[in-house]
Amino acid sequence: MPGQPWVENRTKRRVPCQLRNAEGSYTGMVLDLSPSGLFVQTTAQTELRQRLSLQLQTERGKSVELEVEVARQKHVPARLKAIEKAGVGVRISNAPERYFQFLQEIAARGAEDAVASDSDAQGAAAAPRFRIRVREVAGCRSRRIEVEAESLDVARERALARVGRGWKILTVDDD
Numbered sequence: 001m002p003g004q005p006w007v008e009n010r011t012k013r014r015v016p017c018q019l020r021n022a023e024g025s026y027t028g029m030v031l032d033l034s035p036s037g038l039f040v041q042t043t044a045q046t047e048l049r050q051r052l053s054l055q056l057q058t059e060r061g062k063s064v065e066l067e068v069e070v071a072r073q074k075h076v077p078a079r080l081k082a083i084e085k086a087g088v089g090v091r092i093s094n095a096p097e098r099y100f101q102f103l104q105e106i107a108a109r110g111a112e113d114a115v116a117s118d119s120d121a122q123g124a125a126a127a128p129r130f131r132i133r134v135r136e137v138a139g140c141r142s143r144r145i146e147v148e149a150e151s152l153d154v155a156r157e158r159a160l161a162r163v164g165r166g167w168k169i170l171t172v173d174d175d
Helices: 097-109 152-163
Strands: 011-021 024-033 037-041 051-057 063-074 087-094 129-136 142-148 167-174
Touching: 011 097, 011 152, 037 063, 051 087, 063 097, 129 152, 142 152, 152 167
Parallel strands: none
Antiparallel strands: 011 024, 011 051, 024 037, 037 087, 051 063, 063 087, 129 142, 129 167
């Protein structure tokens, strides 16, 4: 798709997020990211060129706050939402250095299996690792997710936040 400004070296990665504007706050799931923009699966009603605050949730419970502007909207008919993703493409207006570190970390570890780490947590003891099997509530897909967390409850929360709505936990194993 050369010639389309939103297409560049994107990293496919599901990252829970929250979008905020003057009207309220909306949940979403980032499906891909790059240094200049993101695509967010969301039901939030937005306008082109609307400025939003976007908060990404990293796996260690930290968040990264971005200022973004809606660059494109992808509307999908209700009957196709199970197979096609609706949402918004946003251009980054302002991002802290932590966002670019996060991009480097997930690119270095691979898009699907990346584990984001906090630069201020380096040198600290690693949190226990949990393997969690989740299943789609209204479907037959299942996934295995690995998360680091201080406790079983936190691991369950992080796994559900990572996959988004419509999933339930089947099993949890710790290392």
